[in-house]
Amino acid sequence: MNLLNDIRDFFFPRICVCCGKLLSAQEEGLCISCLASLPLTGILNTPENEIERRFWGIFPIERATSLYYYARGGLVSSVLHGMKYHGRKHLCIQMGRIMGTALRNTGFFDGIDCIIPVPLHKDRLRDRGYNQSELLAKGISDVTSIPVCTNCLMRTHNNATQTHKSGFERWENAEGLFSATSEAPLLKGRHILLIDDVLTTGATITACIDALKSVTGIKISVATLAWAKS
Template identity: 65%
Template sequence: MRIWTDLREFFFPRLCVSCGKRLMQGEEGLCLACSASLPYTSIYNKEGNEMERCFWGRFPIVRASSLFYYAKGGKVAQVLYAMKYHNRRKLCVRMGEWMGSALLPSGFFEGIDCLVPVPLYRTRLRQRGYNQSELLARGISRKTGLPVCTDAVWRVRNNATQTQKSGYARWMNVEGLFRTAPQAALLEGKHILLVDDVLTTGATLTACADALSSVGGIRISVATLAWAK
């Protein structure tokens, strides 16, 4: 098997999504130099942090954290683009593992019962072949042992991309976007962690939390890979 791996690496080398440098064994998506220069938020489990306050008054959030700051055209933006549009499934899982490893020592996952990735609409999921938020959650699960729940909430329509929309337009774009599934009843009285790739205005995550808030006794926290502060 080693010879086939070497041949594949020779003809189809794995490249860093940021600088284009050839990746070494053990590197996934990013080379060591680019990985070391990513802009960490250092929020971890700080109570009442600025990201958590983004959701105050929108739904009763327990805690919130993000691993990296997002800047247009920056390294984190390049990672997110590769995760969503270049079929970098292993990179999605690796980033989730990174989130899990970074947040675990802070106690961020204490009391959380399961991970709920923000779902894609079925046609987009079919086109892309995977949900990057679900793969992030799978990576977190590998480090924390927390189960991943993918059938509690549905995305009921394929809303237009949020990328070029204003803050107000983003909120209008996600109104009524999610609905709970029958399996959501299993989350009664549970503390769930909503997982998504990036937080911008918080419109999508709030819409998802609003749908899940109909479940009796549910408590909701949020974790994203990146935050466009």
């Protein structure tokens, strides 16, 4: 098995998504140095934190958090770019496991019944081959054993990328972006955790909440890998 790995690494060298350095056998996705340098928000399960306050007046969410700060051109930006555009599926799951491990002992997951990743449109899912938010959710599920639910929320249209849009354009672009499916009533009285890769204005998460908030007795928490604090 080690020989096969050596052959694979010779022809397809594994490099850090952040610095480009060759990874050791014990490293996955990014090197230990870059992983340790990712800027932590330190929010974890802090009540009434700034991310929670983003959603005040929209929906009474239970909890909200992000693990890392995002800055354009920074290390977290490189991680997200690798997750979304370079086919790094294992990196998505790894970062989910890191999120799950960081939050597991803080009480953040207490009472949560299922994890719902922000869905991709079917056309974009076909082109990319995977949903990075779903793989993040899988990584969290690996650590917490909380099941992932992908059949209660759908993306209704394939909107343009949010990357270069202003705050107002992001909200406009996300309006009516998601809808609840016929399976959504199964969430009645459940506490769900919405998962996405990065939080910017909160427009995408708010659109998900809008699609699900009519479910009787639903409770919603939010977690993202990164936060673009403005």
